[in-house]
Amino acid sequence: xxxxxxxxxxxxxxxxxCHMCMxxxxxxxxxxxEHSVALVHGSQGCSTYMRLANVEHFNEPxxxxxxxxxxxxxxFGGEANLRIALDxxxxxxxxxxxxxLTSCLAETMGDDVERFVETYRTDREIGEIEIIxxxxxxxxxxxxxxxxxxxxxxxxxxxxxxxxHGGINVIxxxxxxADIREIKRLLDLMGLEYTxxxxxxxxxxxxxxxxYQKIAPGGTPTAAIARMSGARATIQFGLTCPDTLSPGLxxxxxxxxxxxxxxxxxxxxxTDLFVGTLKDLSxxxxxxxxxxxxxxxxxAMADTHKINAAARPVIYGExxxxxxxxxxxxxxxxxxxxxxxxxxxxxxxxxLQPLLKDALEEPIVLEEADFVTIEDAAVRTSANLAxxxxxxxxxxxxxxxxxxxxxxxxxxxxxxxxxxxxxxAGTLALLDRFTNTLLEAKYSSxxxxxxxxxxxxxxxxxxxx
Amino acid sequence: xxxECFVPAEPTACIDERQFSIMTTGKNKSxxxxxxxxxxxxxSQRACVYSGARVVLNPVTDAVHLVHGPIGCAAxxxxxxxxLSSGPEMFRQSFSTDLKERDVVFGGEKKLxxxxxxxxxxxxxxxxxxxxxxVVGLIGDDIxxxxxxxxxRHGIDVIPVESSGFISGNxxxxxxxxxEALLKLIRPEEGETVEKTRKxxxxxxYNLGGEKWLVERYLAEMGVEINVAFxxxxxxxxxxxxxxxxxxxxxxxxxxHWVAMSLEKEYGIPYIDVNxxxxxxxxxxxxxxxxFYGDEEIVRRTEALIEREMERVRPVIAKYRAKLAGKRAAIxxxxxxxxxxxxxxxxxxxxxxxxxxxxxxxxxxxxQIGNIVSEGTVVIDDANPAEIEKFLLEKNVDMMAxxxxxxxxxxxxxxxxxxxxxxxxxxxxxxxxxxRFASEVYATTCSPVWERVKxxxxxxxxx
Numbered sequence: 001x002x003x004x005x006x007x008x009x010x011x012x013x014x015x016x017x018c019h020m021c022m023x024x025x026x027x028x029x030x031x032x033x034e035h036s037v038a039l040v041h042g043s044q045g046c047s048t049y050m051r052l053a054n055v056e057h058f059n060e061p062x063x064x065x066x067x068x069x070x071x072x073x074x075x076f077g078g079e080a081n082l083r084i085a086l087d088x089x090x091x092x093x094x095x096x097x098x099x100x101l102t103s104c105l106a107e108t109m110g111d112d113v114e115r116f117v118e119t120y121r122t123d124r125e126i127g128e129i130e131i132i133x134x135x136x137x138x139x140x141x142x143x144x145x146x147x148x149x150x151x152x153x154x155x156x157x158x159x160x161x162x163x164x165h166g167g168i169n170v171i172x173x174x175x176x177x178a179d180i181r182e183i184k185r186l187l188d189l190m191g192l193e194y195t196x197x198x199x200x201x202x203x204x205x206x207x208x209x210x211x212y213q214k215i216a217p218g219g220t221p222t223a224a225i226a227r228m229s230g231a232r233a234t235i236q237f238g239l240t241c242p243d244t245l246s247p248g249l250x251x252x253x254x255x256x257x258x259x260x261x262x263x264x265x266x267x268x269x270x271t272d273l274f275v276g277t278l279k280d281l282s283x284x285x286x287x288x289x290x291x292x293x294x295x296x297x298x299x300a301m302a303d304t305h306k307i308n309a310a311a312r313p314v315i316y317g318e319x320x321x322x323x324x325x326x327x328x329x330x331x332x333x334x335x336x337x338x339x340x341x342x343x344x345x346x347x348x349x350x351x352l353q354p355l356l357k358d359a360l361e362e363p364i365v366l367e368e369a370d371f372v373t374i375e376d377a378a379v380r381t382s383a384n385l386a387x388x389x390x391x392x393x394x395x396x397x398x399x400x401x402x403x404x405x406x407x408x409x410x411x412x413x414x415x416x417x418x419x420x421x422x423x424x425a426g427t428l429a430l431l432d433r434f435t436n437t438l439l440e441a442k443y444s445s446x447x448x449x450x451x452x453x454x455x456x457x458x459x460x461x462x463x464x465x
Numbered sequence: 466x467x468x469e470c471f472v473p474a475e476p477t478a479c480i481d482e483r484q485f486s487i488m489t490t491g492k493n494k495s496x497x498x499x500x501x502x503x504x505x506x507x508x509s510q511r512a513c514v515y516s517g518a519r520v521v522l523n524p525v526t527d528a529v530h531l532v533h534g535p536i537g538c539a540a541x542x543x544x545x546x547x548x549l550s551s552g553p554e555m556f557r558q559s560f561s562t563d564l565k566e567r568d569v570v571f572g573g574e575k576k577l578x579x580x581x582x583x584x585x586x587x588x589x590x591x592x593x594x595x596x597x598x599x600v601v602g603l604i605g606d607d608i609x610x611x612x613x614x615x616x617x618r619h620g621i622d623v624i625p626v627e628s629s630g631f632i633s634g635n636x637x638x639x640x641x642x643x644x645e646a647l648l649k650l651i652r653p654e655e656g657e658t659v660e661k662t663r664k665x666x667x668x669x670x671y672n673l674g675g676e677k678w679l680v681e682r683y684l685a686e687m688g689v690e691i692n693v694a695f696x697x698x699x700x701x702x703x704x705x706x707x708x709x710x711x712x713x714x715x716x717x718x719x720x721x722h723w724v725a726m727s728l729e730k731e732y733g734i735p736y737i738d739v740n741x742x743x744x745x746x747x748x749x750x751x752x753x754x755x756x757f758y759g760d761e762e763i764v765r766r767t768e769a770l771i772e773r774e775m776e777r778v779r780p781v782i783a784k785y786r787a788k789l790a791g792k793r794a795a796i797x798x799x800x801x802x803x804x805x806x807x808x809x810x811x812x813x814x815x816x817x818x819x820x821x822x823x824x825x826x827x828x829x830x831x832x833q834i835g836n837i838v839s840e841g842t843v844v845i846d847d848a849n850p851a852e853i854e855k856f857l858l859e860k861n862v863d864m865m866a867x868x869x870x871x872x873x874x875x876x877x878x879x880x881x882x883x884x885x886x887x888x889x890x891x892x893x894x895x896x897x898x899x900x901r902f903a904s905e906v907y908a909t910t911c912s913p914v915w916e917r918v919k920x921x922x923x924x925x926x927x928x
Contacts, residue, residue: 045513
């Protein structure tokens with residue numbers, strides 16, 4: 001048993017995209033930095049599209065500034081526009097941090113943004129305002145890489161040799177604000193002092209307030225980011241994060257902060273791994289209340305294992321989530337039919353190999369996939385559940401495969417910002433949705449299906465021809 | 466210059482350079498600044514040239530829409546419109562040449578050729594629209610030459626859409642690029658002619674939520690037939706018959722006026738402006754069409770239809786009007802055509818329009834808007850969220866009509882919201898659309914959630 005077949009897209013054309021563009025991930029990560037504003041150095045359309053994608057997912061007003069480049073700048077360079085943009089952003093938003101994300105256009109023009117920022121800093125009195133620029137051309141990677149690159153750039157901007165302290169760092173991938181809140185709750189329960197980055201749990205999921213705050217309160221304080229270099233360890237949910245973009249690896253290599261790279265705490269194993277790590281780090285026992293939550297999850301797993309074993313899901317999306325979801329399925333006796341990601345270089349296939357060694361069926365693993373490839377694989381393998389973001393809508397609409405929404409972006413359901421899947425409680429919520437989606441499909445079709453299967457058009461069960 | 470923008474509680478909401486893009490009717494003598502490039506850093510609600518071209522052409526149902534560029538441009542516009550199709554679904558696939566670093570350095574033409582070949586082999590589409598994006602405009606890929614060569618090699622229409630996103634202008638320039646692509650597509654081959662008919666083309670109709678079908682049903686009752694719509698539920702073959710129409714209706718003026726003028730020049734087809742948003746607008750538009758045909762039977766049937774439908778609509782509007790009269794509304798949409806239509810409908814519902822604006826309005830559009838709103842209404846070109854928030858609060862607005870980006874801003878402020886965007890799923894056109902619009906406006910303006918969510922029951926009473 002080889003474990004899995006890995007296929008990369010061989011075609012040139014990408015038909016129905018499974019991933020978005022690099023600066024989009026950067027915008028989300030920047031939302032996790034206190035008092036920050038994202039500024040996309042590119043044409044007006046880029047920032048408007050990113051606003052749209054994020055507004056639809058988070059159901060929040062989201063401002064992203066643009067340097068509004070046009071053909072004049074394309075020839076003469078975008079410095080003047082970037083300066084005007086910085087002036088206006090500072091005037092209207094009064095941020096403490098401005099993150100500049102480059103678009104394809106700016107990168108292709110060859111704008112030296114670092115230098116522009118240097119010059120701007122020297123001849124404008126902007127006081128305490130920090131400007132962090134990140135190179136995020138869409139042709140260089142997906143929104144997943146953009147998220148990591150930006151998180152790493154934020155840390156690199158603030159990191160100086162700092163005094164050692166007892167706190168830990170927690171670095172999260174692109175997960176929902178609700179997931180971040182749950183991870184923080186677990187950290188608090190285990191009594192750890194920590195800095196979580198990027199923390200957009202409040203900035204991208206605002207309570208109703210009767211007033212729109214241009215810069216939403218929340219986010220990781222920059223003073224805390226600056227202290228990350230002195231932490232006793234970093235927990236990073238980034239098994240699929242390439243080394244060159246890894247924020248945790250940067251802290252380890254530059255400042256000797258040991259990196260503990262964990263899978264997302266989704267599923268019993270995944271959460272045990274996380275809670276176990278916290279137990280070791282804190283030296284504290286796991287509190288009874290958390291053991292109760294674990295017990296409820298175990299109880300649900302026992303009660304639903306046979307239903308879940310009938311699932312042959314197609315799982316797709318960002319590699320970190322896809323890996324965690326595949327683990328969740330496998331520990332519940334469900335062998336995925338298709339496991340797919342839109343990025344390359346995530347090492348997803350190699351990570352999955354050991355998990356799949358005992359599986360009776362062989363999942364198709366796709367990297368750099370588009371949805372036409374995913375759809376084709378799902379149909380060939382008779383997948384019966386589609387798990388992932390809204391991009392997979394045709395799996396349901398055209399192939400009739402029931403869908404379970406999790407991940408990013410979600411624009412055809414409400415509440416993308418509060419989908420909870422981490423921790424024991426989050427896993428239980430996700431697992432119940434998983435099981436109930438299977439049940440709903442079953443109850444709405446099994447009478448008709450058995451009838452069609454076993455009776456002829458006269459309603460008689462006759463000998464098979 | 467007189468200007469009423471600068472009395473706000475929060476002085477930072479307005480950027481000095483933007484002051485001439487904001488006017489208060491009755492107070493300003495000079496004309497509003499619009500159709501300028503967006504101001505850097507101002508968080509414009511506008512999109513780009515590519516976006517304009519993409520939304521206009523998207524509903525051509527059996528064409529392949531191939532976006533030549535890095536992945537983002539295609540990913541953001543996949544299945545972006547709520548346009549319905551009576552047949553092919555090809556337009557709902559999102560094709561990208563997915564340019565990578567290597568292609569940007571060495572040029573993307575080869576990859577474009579390979580992608581066109583793949584798509585032709587797999588789907589045999591009657592036409593492929595190839596959209597230029599920022600990057601290909603800059604690296605100088607000759608998409609015109611590639612399309613011409615591919616067209617000849619495959620014997621199908623491969624049409625370049627010159628929509629590099631950074632071309633200054635905004636969506637309007639993209640509409641023009643789309644218009645040029647359409648004219649190219651429908652131009653008959655040398656020596657071929659398209660037979661003239663009594664049918665009409667319906668320009669600027671995108672069949673959102675089946676709106677084209679609804680209007681088609683009215684026209685059928687009148688005895689008038691639609692030749693083809695630009696571009697809702699259209700096919701390549703149907704579009705090629707466009708020169709055979711005897712009349713063009715122009716609905717979305719921003720996207721299609723130029724096309725209508727070109728069709729008049731090239732094929733001698735006259736055009737009239739129509740507007741099917743709102744019952745009164747719908748009735749007027751149907752009468753205009755009937756008048757054009759000048760046939761007594763058509764006129765008689767049209768009047769019968771209008772009378773029957775208005776009788777159905779009137780009591781419904783009156784029911785909502787009783788609840789909505791005096792409520793305060795705001796409108797911020799893409800084009801002036803839509804803004805005008807919504808203003809009129811809201812006025813029919815007895816509401817007051819407190820502020821209005823567009824992303825792409827022209828000076829003459831703003832003049833028209835100025836004429837129909839009451840004195841003191843704020844008019845903004847290319848508004849940003851800070852300005853929208855400011856005026857929603859200052860003008861004590863109850864309900865806003867706009868697109869997705871404004872929706873949650875309104876909700877956060879406790880202001881009702883109606884989507885009037887190209888991704889909506891339900892039709893708002895015609896008599897049925899007028900009823901739906903009124904019911905949506907009522908549902909959001911008078912929603913029971915507002916009074917609840919704005920209250921804090923645990924707050925200690927003062928004094």
